[in-house]
Amino acid sequence: MNPMALSYDQHFQSAIARLKMENRYRIFANLERDAARFPTALWRPEGEEHAPREVTIWCSNDYLAMGGHPASLDAARDALERHGAGAGGTRNISGTHHPIVELEAELSDLHGKPAALVFTSGWVSNLASISTIATLLPNCLILSDALNHNSMIEGVRRSGCEKQVWRHNDVDHLEELLQAAGRDRAKLIVFESLYSMDGDIAPVEKIVALAEKYNALTYVDEVHAVGMYGARGGGICQREGVESRVDVIEGTLAKGFGALGGYIAASPAIVDAVRSYAPQFIFTTTLPPMVAACARAAVRHLKHSGEERARHQHMALLTKHALRAAGLPVMDNVSHIVPVMVGDAARCKAASDLLLRRHSIYIQPINYPTVAIGTERLRITPTPRHDEAHVAELVEAMVDVWSTLGLPFTESHVIPLQARASASRGPCAYLELKNAAE
Numbered sequence: 001m002n003p004m005a006l007s008y009d010q011h012f013q014s015a016i017a018r019l020k021m022e023n024r025y026r027i028f029a030n031l032e033r034d035a036a037r038f039p040t041a042l043w044r045p046e047g048e049e050h051a052p053r054e055v056t057i058w059c060s061n062d063y064l065a066m067g068g069h070p071a072s073l074d075a076a077r078d079a080l081e082r083h084g085a086g087a088g089g090t091r092n093i094s095g096t097h098h099p100i101v102e103l104e105a106e107l108s109d110l111h112g113k114p115a116a117l118v119f120t121s122g123w124v125s126n127l128a129s130i131s132t133i134a135t136l137l138p139n140c141l142i143l144s145d146a147l148n149h150n151s152m153i154e155g156v157r158r159s160g161c162e163k164q165v166w167r168h169n170d171v172d173h174l175e176e177l178l179q180a181a182g183r184d185r186a187k188l189i190v191f192e193s194l195y196s197m198d199g200d201i202a203p204v205e206k207i208v209a210l211a212e213k214y215n216a217l218t219y220v221d222e223v224h225a226v227g228m229y230g231a232r233g234g235g236i237c238q239r240e241g242v243e244s245r246v247d248v249i250e251g252t253l254a255k256g257f258g259a260l261g262g263y264i265a266a267s268p269a270i271v272d273a274v275r276s277y278a279p280q281f282i283f284t285t286t287l288p289p290m291v292a293a294c295a296r297a298a299v300r301h302l303k304h305s306g307e308e309r310a311r312h313q314h315m316a317l318l319t320k321h322a323l324r325a326a327g328l329p330v331m332d333n334v335s336h337i338v339p340v341m342v343g344d345a346a347r348c349k350a351a352s353d354l355l356l357r358r359h360s361i362y363i364q365p366i367n368y369p370t371v372a373i374g375t376e377r378l379r380i381t382p383t384p385r386h387d388e389a390h391v392a393e394l395v396e397a398m399v400d401v402w403s404t405l406g407l408p409f410t411e412s413h414v415i416p417l418q419a420r421a422s423a424s425r426g427p428c429a430y431l432e433l434k435n436a437a438e
């Protein structure tokens, strides 16, 4: 064997060993989703010869279960039959197809913007759009929220522009930075409308007002809000009535809309410039027609149907109340995200493992660098397809895991220990308490 090759490999092995030592090494669960029975799925334990096991998914970002919606599936099937599997190239070569043009029209209408542009993912859309927009402005200063997603940070980096980070959701700090930069300098404010780890929501109206006052451009990532908030599923800016005052809205087709892809909606000049200059758009093959058609069907469905949104919020609220009533440390927020705090990487992973192995409940641990060290958590995402029986199972399983691992319950729990132990008698000990908690 070539001894040089061996030494190369050692670097990779020691990099992996470092992650394992810090309890940050990630193991993926091998799951087989069943579109008709979501959130039920089949899990194949790694290295075990057992038959696959049925588990309940509690951590999917297919927030509204649109990935299995008949409208989406019919559209995908029909487009596959009519147009075949792939797009056949980049948009510049031969990859512009009718379904993607229709999807862009649907998205520009969704956000009340004159134009939209679709990318292969939300991650790519942030990288491409932030870096291109900032680069095309003279001496642009980027003002970035401290908790922005990795894809936005990568976009800021790639632009090579000066960057200042404002304290998370702190509009006073943002104003200080805007004031110091002055009205005349080009400024791009980048932030998210809904932060997916804590589930908190940005003060979008205040940010937009500051941008107007100091003549800055605004770029908002609505990835965790599109489909789920606003009268037509346009997101938080739509709900707050500030869509027309935000310059660029970025979203994904992969979470609330249940398919794949990302996009921006903005003015024709911005969209045309990104289309013409962003290598992450120019040099990669377009989404296949079936994916574009599928995403479009979901967007269109959610424009007219509020049913999924209402049930989604209801199930999130119910889950939070039930977990809290059982003494589990649910972080408070005003969104559909249900973070349950553990605060330690090894114990967070242990809790996740135990939930899966003992209780057939799948919740991936959220550890650094996704969240800060010391704030490791289980991030629970109820969907409209979860029901009260699922919630009861979840509460019972979480209580058992917390007890088994000696994780702390909150002081304020309203169910005595004894009742916790007898939770198996039925869902409803916890669920009935929800009204008391409200």
Ligand SMILES: *Cc1c(COP(=O)(O)O)cnc(C)c1O
Pocket: 121, 122, 123, 124, 126, 149, 151, 192, 196, 221, 223, 224, 252, 253, 254, 261, 262
């Ligand atoms: C998931 C995510 C993205 C990336 O979207 P994908 O379509 O999954 O690539 C962008 N921004 C935020 C805030 C996200 O959580």
